[in-house]
Amino acid sequence: MKEMKTVDAVGQILCHDITQIIKGVTKDAVFRKGHVITEEDIPVLLSVGKDHIYVWENDDTVLHENDAAEILRQLCQNEYMTASEPKEGKIELTATVDGVFQVDESRFDDVNELDDVTIATLPQNMPVKAGQKLAGMRVIPLVIKKDKMEQVKKVAGDKPLLRLRPYQKDIKVGVVTTGTEVFLGRIEDTFTPVIAGKLKPFGLKIDEHRITDDVTEHTRDAIRELVDLGMDMIICTGGMSVDPDDRTPAAIRDAGADIITYGAPVLPGAMFLLGYLTHEGRTIPVMGLPGCVMYAARTVFDLVLPRVMTGERLTRREIRHFGIGGLCMNCKTCHFPVCGFQH
Template identity: 50%
Template sequence: MEKIKVQDSVGAILIHDMTQIIPGVIKGPRFRKGHIIREEDIPVLLSMGKEHIYVWDQKPGLIHENEAAERLANAVSGSGLILDEPKEGKITLTAAHDGLLYSSEDGILALNTLEGVILSTLHNHYPVKKGDKVAGTRVVPLMIDEKIIIEAEETAKTFKTPILEVRPLKPFRVGITITGSEVFHGRIQDKFGPVLRSKVENWGSMVIEQTYASDDVSLIQASIRDQLAKGAEMLLVSGGMSVDPDDVTPTAIKELGAELITYGAPVLPGAMFLLAYMGEIPIMGLPGCVMYAKTTAFDLIAPRLLAGERLTRHDIVKLGSGGLCLDCPVCTYPHCSFGK
């Protein structure tokens, strides 16, 4: 800390907030900690009764918190992010568009283990809207050794993908098959189709066809083949997913020649979820809970497929931690613990 005359302070860095009081007009911080004094600030400081001020005694090799935070933010940022201006040594990162936040837990941990470095983010695979705050960077001291920031920048480069990015959901052509003899024969009204159509459209995709099939393997398979022939890029098959003998949806999908990734997911609701692939085209078998529960395994998995991921069984198994929905009276997802 150094005491200098106000007239000699241009370029110096304040180490504390400075309050300005004008009766009936203002009482509050006029200059914030970390402010770099400019020529035009001198008359203001003198009018505040400041003949001398205390500033940081900058030493070679140290950089200001604003520069450090900005360099950290640039080091961790991939596509789909907007960085705001530094304020009090902090940079806020916001989503440039709707999508899913991809955040590397290993990368975040690696950076935060560096002395004085802070990176705080939302959870991995968090659904965001344009303008949402997704992360913040800053450093603890007002001035930090540049070697630490260089190490942070080099650490970020060791990861194959950016530590933070927002991936947009791609618009898919989606085919829907509603199974169940009771719906197929018109004994009850279809409640599944409107729910699935609403979710698909909310994610920015379109339903190219919705068909009905009784609890018959050949009919379900015929519907899937027809939708594939019409250019479907994602297939949703609803109902018939339990272990009852007449629930044949999993059998129909498996015997179609699809690559089965998982039949079952450690998510409640959604335990009987199925994921398979016909080449590059994902097929999801959806249990009945998707029809009546606000958020299920389907809501955790489908957006990741729309973001371009090809999921493995390991990806599904990892959903067990945070995979319990608390059935809140009013669903606040994603602002809750589900899927985290």
């Protein structure tokens, strides 16, 4: 690449796109990389502020911005993603399925630490829809040394930096509603319809529902029954606080679940429980939902449900990491997941 006066550039080959910006009208390339400059092009180039122009000259030690961006794409793109054509040194990735978007944070940060390359993504663990933009990447200069891009590849490693976990299909959901007052019909069960509403956007429904009193063994038996009926996910409501007669956590444990966490650094949702049952080779997530899920717009359940639906087995540390961003601002108009909650 070499720089020369635009008025002297007739016959030369552009080595980058030339962008024209007219406020409220257009922001696009008037000439593309590889365009051979003609006499008629000179006034146009001058009108977009290009008194000098960069034209191509052979140099085997450097890569054009579009070619370098293609390397970044290869390092980032994974299954269930589609890539745009390089434009002005930038490539974007878009989701092809609904799911949860994830980034290998450590390697990703190491790549972005390097000079002259940049990758920007959606927040970690964000639920996304097919057709939604996931990431954009580009190199800063018009050309970049080949050995620099070799360094980028070495730092990134062999596995893609990004991942989109698709939602599993045909998940059967079982719900156990606990509470003697509900079991005996003293009050209406207003919690179960809320759960049904949370499941509906994901194409799920409540396949089996059991109501039990506050006897631990009864709740335990209801959970085991739902497991035997082939439920892929079990949700328990009621009895999740620290009151002596709140016994749902004990029932979940007695049913055989490995408790990952009882308590989460999320407000609303501090008394959330997550465990996993193993039955005939299947791993079944069991969630105990605190009462806030019944009345708060967004809670810990909204953070965990999408990830559980992908088949991901969350760890205690991942739940504890929710604390950064785990304070819901209770905005008058909820924009979740396009907000700071969790992220």
